[in-house]
Amino acid sequence: MKSAVSTCRDVVLSLLAAGVVATASGWTAHAAPTPDRVDEVPGRTALSFAHTPSGTRVGTANHGEARPGLSIVKLYVADYMLRHGDGSPEDRALGQRMIRDSDDGAAAEAYAKYPQAIDAIAAEYRLTSTHGAGFWGNAVTSTTDTVTFLEAKKSTDPDGEILGWMATAAPVAADGTHQNWGTGLLPSVIGTKWGWSDTGPSVVASASFGSDFSVAANTYGTVDEHTGDVLGAFAQDPASPSPQPAQVPIRELIDRYNTMNDPRIDQLAGVIPSDWSLPAAVVPRP
Template sequence: MPSLRHLSLAPLAAVACALAAAAPASALPGPENFADVPARTSISFEHSPSGLRVGTANENDARPGLSTVKLYLADYALRHGDGSAGDRDLAARMIQSSDDGAASALDSKYPNAIDATAAEFGLPSTSRGGFWGSSYTSTADTVRFLESKKGTDPASPILGWMNSSSPVATDGTQQDWGTGELADVTGTKWGWADDASSVVASASIGDGFSIAANTYGSAAAQTDDVLGALGGIDLSPGVVAPPAVPTLEQFLEMFGP
């Protein structure tokens, strides 16, 4: 092994710089990606492997939950209901085709479901109104709920139903906007007001992430805002370990005679 006093440090510095350059840069979204999102839209995102959570400044605002609160209602009915095949069928119809009649039936049967789910999962901006359709939630709450389900109950039918949602809802609405338009998404639940344009919502899951959006405006406006913020970002990269740094002995062997 060469004497350390005669070894030039320049090659070592060059290797160190190369290693630093080779370290993978995160492609995940950061606060800067949400800085220009119009105030009409709130967006929340969480990357499951790393625990990274980011969103718009208004992500905790309680907004009309629309049909995204059917996620909470379905979860309660499945886990705390009477276990009937009828409940399961109604829950599936709520999630896959956003069937309002199915939601009203379960909401009437379990009127405490949404508030109970909010308490169980720690959703501070979520509350039931006079019925499920007048409930409120936030995009942060929706993402928190989805990430909890994925982490503690990955076999939940709710997640499977999101992954097999119908292209057309029971009322004829095309389910094809917002977070559902992101390339890495595998499943989505959509929501919309009766007039289909005053407020819309979407909540999606993918391989290693959850995301939700709510917009005071049309479906097209939400899609523009979501894609403008996140359309060019890989939302589901794994947690990659940086390259191993050689030991001092390995450095010396690299440049020894």
């Protein structure tokens, strides 16, 4: 069992690490929306959220459930093709069409060329609920897997084409579907990928990233239900923008947790800029 001093030190160092990561990367910790109502999301929707600087992750009870991957799995196909394909301009063009325009024809062509793509990416990123199929559109993934993938891309390839194409998605997809709903409506979002079923019961999905967060959701329902469930997880009123999360100065947190008055911790606190802060939602309880 850890001593009180050890526990205090661990908490303080974790807070310091979060502040250092946020500052070194140029990402501001206060930009992420706060998923303060995830427990109220209906069971028809699975949702996962990651706060990048702190590593904190939250989600609905079903966030790890394997669901229809829809066009979200085009991210996996494109990633495999760009890094393990033949490097041809044709491959790059297919990737752009898959992600920016959600072009099913491009996905079919790419997956026919690289049928191992989804399973290979699942193995590489440890996406445990993601599995390929004979037809790309029958693949499955989970919202937590998608968030894991996006966080990995932000860490290893922040200026790469995958995130770049998500950030410049076409307003209207290749099949005429408008791409302006779901997680894409959350504040501070930089890029989004959407997915929807063409046949059978309606299933829709969206996945987005910001400078300091990633979020993904999948709904057995309509676009409007999906959007309402997503926004409702971050705000009291789904029609209102998410409020700015409450901030707590890191110096205040150090003072709060340094109950043993360890002088080494006080010394560390002295070099922390006074304007460094963390969202209150990610601060561990005493």
